[in-house]
Amino acid sequence: MGLSRFAPEVRGPFQVPKSGALVEEIEDAAGFVVHPWLRQLSAAMSDGASSSFLSSAWSSALVEGFRAQRWVWLLPRLLRPGLEKLLLKRARESFSRKQAAYVQRRLEEGGALKWYEEEGLAEGAHATFLGVVFFQRLGNRGGTYVAFATGDTCMFRVTGNRLALSFPLSSASQFSRYPSLLASCPKNGAGLAGPAIETLTARWEKDDLFILVTDALAQWFLAAVEKGRTPWDQICNVGCQADFEGFVAQLRAEEALADDDASLIYIKL
Secondary structure, X not given: OOOOOOOOEEEEEEEEOOOOOOHHHOOEEEEEEEEHHHOEEEXXXXXXXXXXXXXXXXXXXXXXXXHHOOHHHHOOHHXXXXXXXXXXXXXXXXXXXXXXXXXXXXXXXXXXXXXXXXXXXXXXXXXXXXXXXXEEOOOOOOEEEEEEEEOOOEEEEEEOOEEEEEEOOOOHHHOOOOOOOEEXXXXXXXXXXXXXXXXXXXXXXXXXEEEEEOHHHHHHHHHHHHOOOOOHHHHHOOOOHHHHHHHHHHHHHOOOOOOOOEEEEEEEO
């Protein structure tokens, strides 16, 4: 008998900008890639800090860099030291190219850079980050996963209609205006997370649900859990972009969700 392919159910990424903003102005980035015959899924999400310049380009560079990895995740755990620094190095290289493209485009438009653009380019950008890689065991009966996180972009694992994991934050009260951020400039954050990056290695079972969301939705989710609710039921009803837009609009109308960019990836294993 041949081996079955790894075929998780993935929805998204879905994104909605803050009220009054255009889709093009979203500072979140999110994406995933499935390698069926490697029995591997990689997903990443990042929230660019509004206070920094070209933050959406930096969050995109982080997500693109993480998703681009393939074979490196197959290495035994003991051979992975420094992998996070390698990923950050590649993301910074990508971001530098995006900065150069921005400067070139501005010059071609015939105008010199404004003072705030020069300061922003020199300072660099900042963003939260969440990345996770799932590996399936032979036999389609679960597997393991490795997750990396900095800041308040969160991942939730739901097993048997209960919240089994909240990473990296576990309480609605932990959210603040000043989360840990990754810096595009080494001088503004030498490691993946300034002080440190949180890492988690654990097992997953068949039919587990993983939900990846940026801060506004993450805080709403945990606040609902703390009130004894099951917010994943509402998220399970989100099947397309239009559903997500309606879902976010309803929560905002109820004043249950902060008015910020919102992103979601749904993964059923």
